[in-house]
Amino acid sequence: MPTASFLLTPNHSLQSPVLAASGTLGFADTTEGLVDFAEVGAFVTPTLTVNPRLGNPMPRTVEVTGGLIHATGLPNLGVEAFVEQDLPRLRKLPCPIIVSICGETPEDWEQLGAMLERTEGVFALELNLTPLALHEEGFVQGAIPSESESLSRIRQALKAVRAQTRLPLIAKLPSVGIEIGLAAKTAVDTGADVIAVGQAFPAVAVRLSSRELRLPYVVGGLSGPAIKPLALYQVWRVRQSISAPIIGSGGIMSADDAEEFMIAGADAVAIGIASLVKPSTLANCAKRLRYSPQMSQ
Numbered sequence: 001m002p003t004a005s006f007l008l009t010p011n012h013s014l015q016s017p018v019l020a021a022s023g024t025l026g027f028a029d030t031t032e033g034l035v036d037f038a039e040v041g042a043f044v045t046p047t048l049t050v051n052p053r054l055g056n057p058m059p060r061t062v063e064v065t066g067g068l069i070h071a072t073g074l075p076n077l078g079v080e081a082f083v084e085q086d087l088p089r090l091r092k093l094p095c096p097i098i099v100s101i102c103g104e105t106p107e108d109w110e111q112l113g114a115m116l117e118r119t120e121g122v123f124a125l126e127l128n129l130t131p132l133a134l135h136e137e138g139f140v141q142g143a144i145p146s147e148s149e150s151l152s153r154i155r156q157a158l159k160a161v162r163a164q165t166r167l168p169l170i171a172k173l174p175s176v177g178i179e180i181g182l183a184a185k186t187a188v189d190t191g192a193d194v195i196a197v198g199q200a201f202p203a204v205a206v207r208l209s210s211r212e213l214r215l216p217y218v219v220g221g222l223s224g225p226a227i228k229p230l231a232l233y234q235v236w237r238v239r240q241s242i243s244a245p246i247i248g249s250g251g252i253m254s255a256d257d258a259e260e261f262m263i264a265g266a267d268a269v270a271i272g273i274a275s276l277v278k279p280s281t282l283a284n285c286a287k288r289l290r291y292s293p294q295m296s297q
């Protein structure tokens with residue numbers, strides 16, 4: 001019978017190529033009985049920072065045609081409190097824990113890498129490399145950093161974390177502002193073991209009746225079916241540029257969608273908002289990929 005494990009590195013394998021994407025299930029504290037984590041390759045935490053963050057004012061999410069625009073501002077208690085308060089509970093899940101991190105400076109990235117390297121129960125780190133992630137006010141007047149700024153940020157972050165840890169490093173690339181193949185190659189050349197693509201795309205929602213922009217800081221990230229073809233392009237393009245494993249996400253709502261990502265070149269998939277709509281999606285995708293012809297080759 002075919003099995004479908006997913007190798008992050010030759011020494012780090014996951015039981016399934018289907019991951020719970022960062023942020024959408026929170027810290028798994030409200031999903032009791034809804035998601036079958038025994039079927040899931042890994043649970044990726046919401047992004048953690050060195051210092052606690054309150055997050056953005058409400059509303060933080062707006063439903064739009066084809067998806068959800070979100071601008072959480074990365075609320076979290078800070079990495080130390082996470083290790084003390086959330087990780088002991090997460091470690092009881094029947095799947096490995098991947099911790100998502102984001103730093104503003106190289107020192108932040110170093111601190112996050114060093115702290116998590118010596119923490120039991122952390123399987124891998126995912127570096128959230130989207131610059132907008134740390135700007136509560138969206139893209140600083142809507143601006144997207146230049147390609148050279150983005151590349152330098154990718155290099156700085158990976159170099160800093162790699163120097164502190166031997167844990168597998170997943171580079172979750174920004175969805176705009178950079179040629180995705182070049183970004184992936186840069187990340188791998190600087191120490192990433194795995195590339196994740198399909199981060200949310202910058203977006204704005206308008207309420208016509210009141211002629212208002214709906215999010216307090218205007219710009220958010222669009223996730224859901226609307227971004228699936230864009231994310232599939234990213235997977236395909238990254239596959240042309242590197243041979244390292246790829247985790248694809250972006251609008252996977254069904255097992256058919258998950259299989260499309262594998263055909264485009266992904267080695268694993270991450271499921272975000274589908275888990276909010278239908279929590280069984282993770283397990284359904286895992287079951288399908290276990291038996292898909294691609295996985296049994």
Ligand SMILES: Cc1cc2nc3c(=O)[nH]c(=O)nc-3n(C[C@H](O)[C@H](O)[C@H](O)COP(=O)(O)O)c2cc1C
Binds near residue numbers: 046
């Ligand atoms: C409410 C919400 C919170 C999110 N929080 C994070 C986060 O903390 N870190 C991160 O890297 N991505 C975050 N994401 C992005 C998802 O991990 C995923 O990459 C994106 O939503 C695309 O996948 P999907 O269309 O399946 O949701 C968040 C998405 C949503 C909808």
